[in-house]
Amino acid sequence: MNNLTHINVKVINPLPFQPAGLSGNADAILHEILALLEAFISTGQNGAIDLHSLPLTAADLELLRATLGDGEVSARIHVIGNTEVRETTYPGVWWLTYYSDEGNVVADLLEVTTVPEILKAPAEDVREGLVRLGDLLGATG
Amino acid sequence: MDLLQFARGPALTWAATVFVFGITWRLVGILLLQRSPDFSEARNATSWLGAIKLIVTRSWPRREFRQRTLFAQSVGYIFHIGLVIIVFGFAPHILFFKALTGLVWPNLPSAVINLTSAITLAALIVVLVRRLSHPVLRLLSNFDDYFSWLVTFAPVATGMLTVAHFGARYETLLAIHILSVALLLVWFPFGKLMHSALVFISRGTTGALFERKGASI
Amino acid sequence: MNEPDTLGAGLAHSGVSRRSFLKFCTVMASLMALPPGAAQAMAAALSQAKRQSVIWLSFQECTGCVESLTRSFDPTLEQMIFEMISLDYQETLQAAAGEAAESARDEAMKSSYGKYLLIVDGSIPTKDGGVYSTVAGVSNHDRLIDAARGAAAIVAVGTCSSYGGIPHANPNPTGAVSVSDIIKDKPIMNVPGCPPIPSVIAGTLAYFVTYGKLPELDHIGRPKVFYADTIHDRCYRRPFYDQGKFAKTFDDEGARNGWCLYELGCKGPTTYNACATIKWNGGVSYPIESGHGCLGCSEPNFWDKGSFYRPLSTPLADNAHIIAAGTLGGIAAGAVAAGLSRKHQTHIGEEK
Structure with a gap:
């Protein structure tokens, strides 16, 4: 055998779940969002759910995506790889997916808040930006 | 050295050595015994056919006693067959024998083994309860009976826990399972478990004697 | 050069935006299964914290653990940890050498006494006065005892420093032992692996920098958050x-x-x-x-623990010889027993 393609590799899905199989965790998450939204409206308390903390099947994730949908806002943040921030069709419910530099998902969260923290410009960075711009104008002008 | 290393290492080595030593000692000791001389005229020249015949017929309930012995014999058969299936059909066990003897055979699916183990455990509990509750049987039983039951029961129970990863860490469960097997191996030649070999010798001897005398078997 | 006071200022100084810092904290919090809100608290606490002084000692080792953390892909989230600590001594990574490096370490040990984190990779040889591994004429054993004295905590990175590892393997010619075999009076966390996973090293260090203490450990000193399950428990096969x-x-x-x-x-x-x-x-x-x-x-x-290719359910030792000896012994014992019985049988026969 001199060619790797001669090796007959057969990959079958090793997971016991069928593509249509739901674990029930998606439903639990949707109800948790409901509770977090109620808490946010009544007390202003931000909420978050780490999707990696629960075993989710592909069908679970699909159900979450289909139920929450895409809302009005979506943004990309370029820091050590991408971060996708998408508001769902339910205002105040955000889906944040953090990618590594190689494009792997390193964190996947749902946040209940007005604006996710990572979108806001940090006050210290704003202050440092002012200094840099001032320096630039001072130097050139 | 952790517990699993001890179990897979010295414990197994010494248990296996005691096992083969004890087995060969007892078998050789019995087989080399002097036969008492039989001065009667033989009705049949070859007696080994009778030996085999009696081994078979005595392994089956006799019509006259069937009603009384059927239950106990059925339960006995269930756990004996169960033990054979578990010991020789489970993939990790076959690996064990392969490492010892180099022989390999196909394994049974885990679901079959799990079901068999559950049935075997239940049957073993039934025979213990029967031994404890049956007045005659209880009178006949001694330490050997109960201890032999325990060293048979323990490997099946701990094996099931090991496969299910239930109750402790896997390495601890596996170590306990192997140690329980080591205990079985050490006890085997010296207690009533030795019946697994001797039952054939005693029945065979009786059968051969009957055949020679021309008695019905 | 003036080192900035707080970690937040230090990060800005080295061009790391606070967003990337928040991302690091989010990923680490998710990895360590901390509550999702913890990322922001972690980021806030860290940006106000002083850079954690870290002294990294390499003993009897192959540098694979450092490679694991530093040479994966560039730049990685895991390497953010280097922005969060003040690595005052690391033989592989430091630019300084000789006297300068030695004095930098001694200086850090003095100025952060009782507060620095000591990281150790590699086992410690103890045979023959520890001569099998020395740095600048000082044995690993003596260096460890000296450096551990002022450490707030010790992190043993890799299987060698955690449990002795490959140098400790039979017949262990150098008398190699783990950090916890020598140091008994300090909190020690083992992060074993040959090498450990980069995120696991970074995550546990981030935890210490954030909370000022070690995470919860299992019975052999490993952080439970990463070492609670077996590979088999989580294996897709x-x-x-x-x-x-x-x-x-x-x-x-x-x-x-x-x-x-x-x-x-x-x-x-x-x-x-x-x-x-x-x-x-x-x-x-x-x-x-x-x-x-x-x-x-x-x-x-x-x-x-036997060959890597020997299944877990099989005996470790090759038992053929001892079992053969047992069989022969059994035959001999049986023959003797039968001989005695025969004598007895004849005796009884004669009496009759």
């Missing part, structure tokens, strides 16, 4: 184990179908690590996913 479907050789039908590698000696069921979930090389795969059984490299004495 587990369903095949449960079904009794095993690869028998590395190129048979079962191997091609991705069946369980138990029969090929996989140590997944007895190995506690996060490989099956976090994976390696930026999440590409882990050994079992690449078709080879787990070696159990994050367990004590993994090198001495």
Whole structure:
């Protein structure tokens, strides 16, 4: 055998779940969002759910995506790889997916808040930006 | 050295050595015994056919006693067959024998083994309860009976826990399972478990004697 | 150069935006299964914290652990940890050498006495006065005792410093031992693996920098958050184990179908690590996913637990000789017993 393609590799899905199989965790998450939204409206308390903390099947994730949908806002943040921030069709419910530099998902969260923290410009960075711009104008002008 | 290393290492080595030593000692000791001389005229020249015949017929309930012995014999058969299936059909066990003897055979699916183990455990509990509750049987039983039951029961129970990863860490469960097997191996030649070999010798001897005398078997 | 006071200012100083810092904290919080709100608290606490002084001592080792953390892919989230600590001594990474390096370490040990984090990779040889590994004429043993005195906590990175590792393997010619064999009076966290997963090293260090203490440890000193489950528990091939479907050789039908590698000696069921979930090389795969059984490299004495290809359910030793001897002994004992019985039988016969 001199060619790797001669090796007959057969990959079958090793997971016991069928593509249509739901674990029930998606439903639990949707109800948790409901509770977090109620808490946010009544007390202003931000909420978050780490999707990696629960075993989710592909069908679970699909159900979450289909139920929450895409809302009005979506943004990309370029820091050590991408971060996708998408508001769902339910205002105040955000889906944040953090990618590594190689494009792997390193964190996947749902946040209940007005604006996710990572979108806001940090006050210290704003202050440092002012200094840099001032320096630039001072130097050139 | 952790517990699993001890179990897979010295414990197994010494248990296996005691096992083969004890087995060969007892078998050789019995087989080399002097036969008492039989001065009667033989009705049949070859007696080994009778030996085999009696081994078979005595392994089956006799019509006259069937009603009384059927239950106990059925339960006995269930756990004996169960033990054979578990010991020789489970993939990790076959690996064990392969490492010892180099022989390999196909394994049974885990679901079959799990079901068999559950049935075997239940049957073993039934025979213990029967031994404890049956007045005659209880009178006949001694330490050997109960201890032999325990060293048979323990490997099946701990094996099931090991496969299910239930109750402790896997390495601890596996170590306990192997140690329980080591205990079985050490006890085997010296207690009533030795019946697994001797039952054939005693029945065979009786059968051969009957055949020679021309008695019905 | 003036080192900035707080970590936040320090990060800005080295061009790390606060957003990337928040991202690091989010990922680490998610990895360590902290509540999702913890990322922001972690980021806030860290940006106000002073840079944690870290002294990293390398003993009897191969530098694989440092390679794991620093040479994966560039730049990585894991390497953010270097922005959060003040690495005052690390032989492989530091620019200084000789007297300058030695005095930098001594200076850091003096100025941060009682507060610095001591990281150790490599085992410590103890035989013959510890002569088998020395740096600047000082044995690893003496250096460790000296450096541990002022440490707030010690992190043993890699299996060698955690449990002795490969230098400790039979016959252990240098008398190699682990950090916890020598130091008894300091909190010690073991982060074993040969090497450990980069995120696991970074995550546990981030935890210490944030909370000022070590995370919860298991009975052999490993952070539970990463070492609570076996590889087998989280293995994607587990369903095949449960079904009794095993690869028998590395190129048979079962191997091609991705069946369980138990029969090929996989140590997944007895190995506690996060490989099956976090994976390696930026999440590409882990050994079992690449078709080879787990070696159990994050367990004590993994090198001495028999062949890597010997299944877990088989005896460790080759028992053929001793069993043969047992058989012969049994035959001899049986023959003697039978001889005695025969004598007895004849005796009884004569009496009759």
